[in-house]
Amino acid sequence: MPDDVTRVALLTSGETLPAWAADAVERMVAETPARITLEVRDASTSERSPVETLHRAVELREWAVVGGLAEVLSREIEPLERRRVADLPGIEDAERIACEPETVDGWKNALPDPAVERLTETDVAVRFGFGFLVGDALTAPERGVLSFHHGNLREYRGQPMGFWEYVHGRETAGVTLQRLNETLDGGEIVAERRIRIGDAPTWRAVRRRLFAASEPMLADGVRNLRDPDFEPESLAEEELGDLYTLPKGQPVLIFVEKTARGALLG
Numbered sequence: 001m002p003d004d005v006t007r008v009a010l011l012t013s014g015e016t017l018p019a020w021a022a023d024a025v026e027r028m029v030a031e032t033p034a035r036i037t038l039e040v041r042d043a044s045t046s047e048r049s050p051v052e053t054l055h056r057a058v059e060l061r062e063w064a065v066v067g068g069l070a071e072v073l074s075r076e077i078e079p080l081e082r083r084r085v086a087d088l089p090g091i092e093d094a095e096r097i098a099c100e101p102e103t104v105d106g107w108k109n110a111l112p113d114p115a116v117e118r119l120t121e122t123d124v125a126v127r128f129g130f131g132f133l134v135g136d137a138l139t140a141p142e143r144g145v146l147s148f149h150h151g152n153l154r155e156y157r158g159q160p161m162g163f164w165e166y167v168h169g170r171e172t173a174g175v176t177l178q179r180l181n182e183t184l185d186g187g188e189i190v191a192e193r194r195i196r197i198g199d200a201p202t203w204r205a206v207r208r209r210l211f212a213a214s215e216p217m218l219a220d221g222v223r224n225l226r227d228p229d230f231e232p233e234s235l236a237e238e239e240l241g242d243l244y245t246l247p248k249g250q251p252v253l254i255f256v257e258k259t260a261r262g263a264l265l266g
Contacts, residue, residue: 006033006124018081019080019081028219116140150207154239161207186237
């Protein structure tokens with residue numbers, strides 16, 4: 001392989017990727033000297049017992065209202081349709097391995113040594129699976145592991161993507177391509193974009209815009225990392241935004257009211 005090629009590993013959760021992620025990979029391959037040389041697929045299962053499932057349902061009861069209303073009052077999001085990883089351009093020549101991550105601290109994931117060893121033979125990895133990744137895998141590729149965060153790290157960390165910006169009535173939202181470290185949504189910024197959402201009638205409309213903004217960013221990130229003068233931006237702890245999680249109480253009521261109004265107007 002030529003010396004000027006960027007060897008890319010994809011970290012995946014199964015046989016498919018959401019369409020927005022597949023589009024980002026295709027654009028990276030088309031626009032940069034990046035080539036997919038490795039896929040590391042998560043081979044683990046996460047089946048819950050009936051008791052665990054019941055506890056989770058109670059925990060997420062208000063979030064179920066949010067998701068259900070979004071389904072009823074909004075059309076399907078095309079960027080979330082699934083595309084086969086095997087159909088990505090250039091991946092037919094890549095090494096394909098599967099592994100089960102090791103659980104760390106009850107919820108984090110570390111890749112086993114054989115997978116880490118394969119990653120040392122790549123220049124950069126892109127995480128589309130394996131949850132919150134920690135350990136040696138983060139530094140095994142020469143230029144680290146990249147991951148999308150659909151939010152601005154200085155303002156909104158955590159989840160759900162675009163929800164809190166929508167509920168808070170923000171005029172803009174961000175998309176960040178970060179080089180992961182072991183801080184939750186606190187990695188080095190490799191590429192970022194800001195989009196207007198103030199006129200988005202529903203949360204789904206916000207998400208569509210965030211997904212659309214993501215498509216060129218993987219190519220942007222590869223170009224940046226190939227530039228010898230580029231330095232990813234590191235944020236100090238006090239510069240990081242608040243860490244959000246699934247909504248309860250008043251934010252759910254605000255979401256219901258905004259979504260119903262937005263669906264009628266839009």
